[in-house]
Amino acid sequence: MKNLILIVSFLFLFLNKIDSQDFAYKEKKELKGYPEYILDVKFSPFRNYFALTIGNNTLEIYNKDWKKVFDHQGNPKSVGGYIAFSPDEKYLAYAKYKSDNDIAIIRLEDKKVIQILNGHAQNINKVEFSHNGKYLASSSHDKSVCIWKWNNDQMELNQKFVFSDGAMGVSFSYNDEYIIAGGYDKKIVVFQLINSIYQPIDTVLNLKYWIYDVSFHPWKNEFVASSQYDIKRYKLNKSKFNLTDSLIIRVNNKLSYNSTGDYLVFGTNNDVSIVKMTNVEMIEYEHIYRHSEHVFGGSFSDDGIFLTTFSSDKSCIIWELSGIEPSRKSIIIDYMEGELTTAQKIILTSDVIENILNKLDKRLTAPRDEFETSTQYTDRRDKLKSEVLAQLQSFTEKYYKVKLKAGNKITIPLERIIGYNADINVYKIRFMETDAGVNIPVIDAKQFKDNWKDAYIEADKNISKDGISFEYSNFQLVHPLNKKLYTVNPVENPFHITKKTRNAQVEKGRADEIKINLEQKTDSEKTVIVTKALLFATSIYDSFSELVNPVIDASTIAEELKDNYFVDAEIIINPTLSQTIEKIREYAKLKYSATDNLLILFAGHGIYDDVFKEGYVISRDSKSDDVAKTSYLSHSNLRTMINNIPCNHILLVMDVCFGGTFDPIIASKSRAADLYAEVTNEEFIQRKQKYKTRLYLTSGGKEYVPDGRPGHHSPFARKFLEALRNYGGPDGLLTINEIIQFIEKVEPQPRFGEFGDNEPGSDFLLIAK
Numbered sequence: 001m002k003n004l005i006l007i008v009s010f011l012f013l014f015l016n017k018i019d020s021q022d023f024a025y026k027e028k029k030e031l032k033g034y035p036e037y038i039l040d041v042k043f044s045p046f047r048n049y050f051a052l053t054i055g056n057n058t059l060e061i062y063n064k065d066w067k068k069v070f071d072h073q074g075n076p077k078s079v080g081g082y083i084a085f086s087p088d089e090k091y092l093a094y095a096k097y098k099s100d101n102d103i104a105i106i107r108l109e110d111k112k113v114i115q116i117l118n119g120h121a122q123n124i125n126k127v128e129f130s131h132n133g134k135y136l137a138s139s140s141h142d143k144s145v146c147i148w149k150w151n152n153d154q155m156e157l158n159q160k161f162v163f164s165d166g167a168m169g170v171s172f173s174y175n176d177e178y179i180i181a182g183g184y185d186k187k188i189v190v191f192q193l194i195n196s197i198y199q200p201i202d203t204v205l206n207l208k209y210w211i212y213d214v215s216f217h218p219w220k221n222e223f224v225a226s227s228q229y230d231i232k233r234y235k236l237n238k239s240k241f242n243l244t245d246s247l248i249i250r251v252n253n254k255l256s257y258n259s260t261g262d263y264l265v266f267g268t269n270n271d272v273s274i275v276k277m278t279n280v281e282m283i284e285y286e287h288i289y290r291h292s293e294h295v296f297g298g299s300f301s302d303d304g305i306f307l308t309t310f311s312s313d314k315s316c317i318i319w320e321l322s323g324i325e326p327s328r329k330s331i332i333i334d335y336m337e338g339e340l341t342t343a344q345k346i347i348l349t350s351d352v353i354e355n356i357l358n359k360l361d362k363r364l365t366a367p368r369d370e371f372e373t374s375t376q377y378t379d380r381r382d383k384l385k386s387e388v389l390a391q392l393q394s395f396t397e398k399y400y401k402v403k404l405k406a407g408n409k410i411t412i413p414l415e416r417i418i419g420y421n422a423d424i425n426v427y428k429i430r431f432m433e434t435d436a437g438v439n440i441p442v443i444d445a446k447q448f449k450d451n452w453k454d455a456y457i458e459a460d461k462n463i464s465k466d467g468i469s470f471e472y473s474n475f476q477l478v479h480p481l482n483k484k485l486y487t488v489n490p491v492e493n494p495f496h497i498t499k500k501t502r503n504a505q506v507e508k509g510r511a512d513e514i515k516i517n518l519e520q521k522t523d524s525e526k527t528v529i530v531t532k533a534l535l536f537a538t539s540i541y542d543s544f545s546e547l548v549n550p551v552i553d554a555s556t557i558a559e560e561l562k563d564n565y566f567v568d569a570e571i572i573i574n575p576t577l578s579q580t581i582e583k584i585r586e587y588a589k590l591k592y593s594a595t596d597n598l599l600i601l602f603a604g605h606g607i608y609d610d611v612f613k614e615g616y617v618i619s620r621d622s623k624s625d626d627v628a629k630t631s632y633l634s635h636s637n638l639r640t641m642i643n644n645i646p647c648n649h650i651l652l653v654m655d656v657c658f659g660g661t662f663d664p665i666i667a668s669k670s671r672a673a674d675l676y677a678e679v680t681n682e683e684f685i686q687r688k689q690k691y692k693t694r695l696y697l698t699s700g701g702k703e704y705v706p707d708g709r710p711g712h713h714s715p716f717a718r719k720f721l722e723a724l725r726n727y728g729g730p731d732g733l734l735t736i737n738e739i740i741q742f743i744e745k746v747e748p749q750p751r752f753g754e755f756g757d758n759e760p761g762s763d764f765l766l767i768a769k
Contacts, residue, residue: 022323023263023274023286025307029066029318037294038310039080040254043301044089046333046345049108050308051092052316055080059094061111070111074098084127084136088345093136095124103127103138105155119146119157125168125183126213126254130176132349137179139167145181147198152416159198161189169213169254173221174350180223180241182211188225188234190241202240207232213254217261218327219350224264226251231264231275231282247282249273258300259327265307267295272309290317303330328353335365335388342433343494344392347399356391360384374555374573386468393470393495400432400494404461410472412457420445429477431457432494438477440486447481454480457488472496531597531766533561533569534587538604540574543624550603553655553717557601560724565734565766567599577619577633584641592647595689597764599651600642603717606656607632617656642694643756649693651736651764652755655716656699684733688765694758695736697743698751716750719743727768734766 036055043050049069050062057078061070074081074097081096090108097104101124103117122142129136136148136155145167149158165185172179179198182188188204188211209227216223221236222244230248234241252267257277263285264275272288272295291311298309304324310316326334332353333340340348364384368377396402403411418428418435427438427445429452440448448455460474472495475488537554539547554571561567572583587598605618609629616622616632623631642652699716723742728734736752743750754762 024322025288025319027290027317028306028320030315031318032315034314034316037080037296037312037314038316039296040082041308041310041316042083042085042299043306043308044085044092044108045087045302045329046089046338046340047301047303047305048089049085049092051083051085052310053080053083053094053096055312057081057096059083059097061092061106061108070106072097072104072113082124082127084129086129087131087133087348088342090342091129093127093129093138095127095138100124101140101142103136115154117146117148117155117157119148119160120144122166125166126170128171130172131174132176133346135172135176137170137172137181139170139181139183141166143167143183145170145179147179161191161200163189168211169215169225171214171216171223173216173223174219178216178221180214180216180225182214182225184210186210188214204234204241204243212251215255215257215264218257218259219261224255226255226266231255233277233282245281247275247284249275249284252295252297254297256297256299258324259302259304259330260325262325263300265298265300265309267297267309267311270295270311272298288319291315300324302327303333328357332356332388332392335384336392337385339497340392341396341492341494341497343396343400346433347392347395352395355395356388359391360387374551377552378555378559382466383468386464386466389469389496393472396432396495405458408461410459410461411478412459412475414452414455414457417449417452420449429488431490434490434492434494436475436488436490438486438488440477440479444479444482444484444486448477448479451480458485469496530593530595531565531567531599532587532590533558533567533599533601534583535569535571535601536575536580536583536603537571537601538574538618538620540620541605541618542621544605544618544622547604549714549717550655553714554601554603556721557717557724560721561599561766564724564727564769566769567766574620576621577631578621580617580619580633581641584645588641588645590647594648595685596647597649597651597693597766598645598647599653599764599766601653601655603655603714606654617654639755649689649762649764650695651693652696653720654696654698655714655720685765688761688763691759691762692757693762693764694756695754695762695764696752697736697739716743724766728766732768734768736764 034054039053039055041052048064050066051059053059056073056076057080058071058073059081060068063069078096078100081094083095084093092106092108094104094106096102097116101118101120101122103124104113105115105117106112107114120138120140120142122140124138124140127136127138134150135158138146138148143163143165145161146157147159148155161181163183163185166183167181168183170179170181177193179191180188186207186209189200190202191198192201209229212226212228214223214225223234223241225232225234228250230246231251232246233244235244250268252269255264255266257264262277264277266273270291270293272290273284274286276283276285288309291309291313293311293313295309295311298307300307304326305321307319307321308316309319328350329348332348364380364387401413405411412431415430415432418430420427422442425439425441427440427448429436429438456478458476458478459472461470461472464471472493475490476485477488478485535554535558537550539551551573558569558571561569572579575583602617606615607618608615612629615635616629617638618632621631626632642650699714719742720739723734723739726734726738726742728738740752
């Protein structure tokens with residue numbers, strides 16, 4: 001019997017060990033040098049922001065590129081505070097803004113403090129938004145929990161619950177039906193939303209220790225409660241939460257679920273503890289030994305990519321994760337490529353998310369098949385995006401009570417009126433979470449003000465080009481009395497992101513001036529620019545690990561260049577070394593005019609040899625055991641070949657590991673963006689075409705660069721595409737300097753420089769259509 005128990009125990013540990021191999025972490029970034037401890041850190045729901053609080057009562061907000069965009073220090077005696085992002089990522093709640101007992105509501109769009117909440121008398125121990133964004137809960141040492149509710153862009157104290165001792169933790173259930181709160185009175189109170197009011201329905205009494213924190217599961221009616229010595233889990237059963245299991249472990253402060261509820265993270269003394277949550281038990285899963293002092297806690301990003309941990313050692317560590325599933329919301333965001341309107345972000349509740357995901361064709365959401373071409377995969381992703389958008393539009397209409405009229409018309413109720421500017425005859429209104437301006441005469445505006453609740457907005461709803469989703473346009477206000485129509489200009493189309501396109505009739509930029517000027521000139525006067533693009537993309541290797549994204553990246557870039565710029569693009573997929581050299585030789589034999597451009601891109605594996613002090617591009621047939629590197633394309637050979645192509649203007653882009661070793665001399669990234677701001681496009685082009693161009697742009701220096709998540713673009717390619725999709729800004733000319741501005745924040749830091757016969761003052765220009 002003993003032997004059987006030993007075997008079973010061994011198998012359990014072995015299987016658990018196998019499972020743990022799926023969960024992995026590596027340090028990505030260390031934020032350090034702060035004057036005091038780091039008390040709380042959070043990622044925003046869509047990971048566009050990252051915020052932390054410091055022990056001297058300082059709040060810092062960073063953008064997605066880890067650049068600090070806001071900081072504020074209140075009274076240092078109030079020490080560190082707690083933070084919470086709203087689910088639509090519009091607001092950040094910051095406890096202890098100026099004192100121990102206040103909460104600042106910060107609008108993230110302009111980093112403005114729009115309100116300070118005063119409802120507590122002592123230290124605030126936690127703040128949390130409801131999942132629908134309508135409520136904010138706060139717990140305090142003053143023995144109370146406050147429930148705040150939005151009312152016309154202002155939060156009002158809606159309810160206040162009093163406890164017999166300090167309230168430490170508070171949390172909303174996934175559907176906001178329940179709230180739990182616990183603290184130093186050694187009990188947990190459960191509240192239920194009944195007739196728009198949270199009412200106490202149950203109390204867990206006679207707990208042995210003080211409650212440090214409580215937290216609901218992200219999508220189940222179960223919660224955990226932590227003390228200094230253990231974690232207890234409670235599950236809903238027949239309208240009552242019952243204790244199901246517990247784990248003896250020290251919890252320093254707060255604890256946090258990942259977005260799928262599979263893991264908990266918290267501090268245990270100087271360590272970071274990860275607990276795996278199975279249906280039957282909580283398993284002490286992983287310990288991260290990185291901080292040197294007391295760990296206050298950790299938090300996961302919703303997309304499952306990052307974990308952050310923070311400590312009294314005055315540092316915050318960002319960990320890059322694998323084996324962690326993204327939240328269901330992050331899956332929708334991914335399918336939509338992040339393109340959600342403010343209204344869509346608000347309606348994206350757990351019920352809506354499940355409805356959308358359950359209705360999707362599984363063939364559209366399946367991983368990329370090895371027999372699927374890049375074009376087929378891109379088409380499938382586009383159709384998936386259209387399917388999701390169509391469902392989002394349907395739920396958005398339902399949530400905001402949009403009605404369908406005859407003739408493809410819809411009506412939209414107004415949310416409120418904001419004010420009238422008589423100088424320009426514009427009434428500022430609000431509907432579906434967006435502000436809008438209405439051009440309306442003074443007399444009609446006065447009538448509208450008194451009867452605005454009877455007014456509505458009318459818009460056109462037509463099937464879009466994809467044949468699946470809809471396009472909403474021509475927003476007009478219908479006057480409540482005279483029924484006149486007035487044009488409405490919303491800040492944001494609430495139904496879909498409206499992309500700027502260089503092909504739109506209404507968008508006439510300086511690029512059009514170029515074409516007009518060329519038509520007016522004789523053949524001898526014209527500055528005709530022909531741009532070719534040669535893209536090498538390798539995902540499959542004979543001797544090296546396969547990559548997911550190079551072919552996808554290069555195909556998308558090629559499509560963008562062909563569709564929106566005057567570029568003839570050719571992509572070479574998974575070439576051998578011989579095929580790569582032959583293709584470069586082919587381009588070297590072409591005839592080029594003095595104004596022609598050539599863009600060459602490599603995406604795939606790269607390597608650096610410390611002995612030869614040489615970087616290499618790895619081809620499909622490169623040998624991993626080739627010590628002499630004869631099966632690799634060396635940077636020095638590549639440099640020579642490209643420099644001798646008889647094209648005056650060449651830009652080399654390398655999204656490969658160690659691409660920065662292409663040239664040991666890294667040129668300055670600072671270039672005069674506005675040097676030629678006062679000249680015409682034609683003059684600007686003529687000046688730049690005088691100088692021979694040999695420039696390179698690489699995705700990193702002497703280091704490995706990430707391939708990115710499967711089905712996504714690499715970080716470098718994503719930013720490069722963002723630069724292309726800026727279409728050169730108002731003048732329709734995309735310069736190398738403008739490209740650098742988009743990609744310079746990518747990690748590892750991209751490198752830019754010159755090689756060969758490059759002449760001072762040169763540039764590489766792409767002209768948008």
